Amino acid sequence: MIEDLPLWLSILISALVVLGALITLAGCFGLVRLENFYLRIHAPTMGTSMGGGLILLASAIYFSLTNERPIIHELAIFAFVTITTPVTLMLLARASLFRDRVEGEDVPGRGE
Template sequence: MIANLPLWLSILVSAAVVLGSALTLAGCFGLVRLPTFYLRIHAPTMGTSLGGGLILLGSALYFSLTQGRVVFHELAIFVFVTVTTPVTLMLLARATLFRDRVEGGSAVPPSFRKPEPLATEAEMQTGIVETKAD
């Protein structure tokens, strides 16, 4: 850290860094506290989106105002983490869903796709089955 730091910059960087790490801590705390895997997979994304974004914003402010360099490192890290986290978590959730459905336990969340009705009421009364054009 350098000696002659302006007060507003110090306060701004401190607020961003503390808020970001508090959000990250909340996310990892949710990883411990939440009961099932499908709830737990939402928790650490707080750290990867807003928490990490605030910490990297504080770092970018500090270095761009004290050393006069272009803010590129933090932006690159932020973009990379924000783009890759949904990809990995979606792959992981699909793998978990596949494993749970193969095992057929009670922990599997229900499918959103409704089963096709065998016959409508009008078809049952008349006995004529109309083919639906999709």
């Protein structure tokens, strides 16, 4: 870590990192505590949307200041993760609907 960071900046970065981690943790706990698959599918997107966004923002601010030039490659990770996770979740949801219908679970049918 760099030694001579201004106080207000380290507070800002700390707040962003802790809040981001808290939101991600809430999502992960949701994965454990919610009772069925279709509720649990909402949990991972907390980490990829706001939780991850805040941590990556903190990282971008920190490296931009310590290197004295804008560092925005965090933006690439954010864009990639926010776009790809919904794709995975949609595929997973369709697979799950398909399997539940085959086994006669209580899910909405196709085209009725």
